[in-house]
Amino acid sequence: GAVVSQHPSRVICKSGTSVKIECRSLDFQATTMFWYRQFPKQSLMLMATSNEGSKATYEQGVEKDKFLINHASLTLSTLTVTSAHPEDSSFYICSAPGTASTDTQYFGPGTRLTVL
Amino acid sequence: GQQVMQIPQYQHVQEGEDFTTYCNSSTTLSNIQWYKQRPGGHPVFLIQLVKSGEVKKQKRLTFQFGEAKKNSSLHITATQTTDVGTYFCAGGAQKLVFGQGTRLTINP
Secondary structure, eight states: OOOEEEEOSEEEEOTTOOEEEEEEESSSOOSEEEEEEEOTTSOEEEEEEEETTSOOEEOTTOOTTTEEEEEEETTEEEEEEOSOOGGGOEEEEEEEEOSSOTTSEEEOOOEEEEEO | OOOEEEEOSEEEEETTOOEEEEEEESSOOSOEEEEEEOTTSOOEEEEEEOSTTOEEEETTEEEEEOTTSSEEEEEESSOOGGGOEEEEEEESSSSOEEOOOEEEEEEO
16 A cells, blocks of 8 residues: 655654654655644544645644645655644644545654654 | 544453444545554554445454445454554545544453
């Protein structure tokens, strides 16, 4: 199946700093990627849809200036958490639609962000 | 907006017992997908159901999609310790709305 990677897998940062998370589709191209956030023992919440070559679309309640998304190429999307605060600590997961069925999502391994 | 409810939130069983999780949507779904997330891991796609009343099996796992395409279930027969994890249903095309998940723990 399709493989999606994320980097870093874990990151600890100080409050007020910015953190960039990369999401790559390794063996296929993805014009669209999705970013989710998952708090402990909770479900995945869609944050935004990353679109190659155009602006990301954000879900209601997600601050676009705080969570900057850049879809630089057909295989790379980045999420930058700006001026991170402890409440931003979470598990961030990206996904990309499969090529055989665009409804099927392939998830990256996730990035666990801890803001001190 | 679309909401997907999933019950139960937790389920603890003895190894060898059966397990079922149920998913209900506030709106008709074009398809429903099921994912499994192991502790500390990421969601892994299990299956997609598209047709009304569809039933699919994967070894000990049976997936059903309701006639009205608003509900679904996942049934595991004779659970094994490798089945431990959280099972999520998700509806929608591309933009998935996830249920809250059912966390399955198993007593060996």
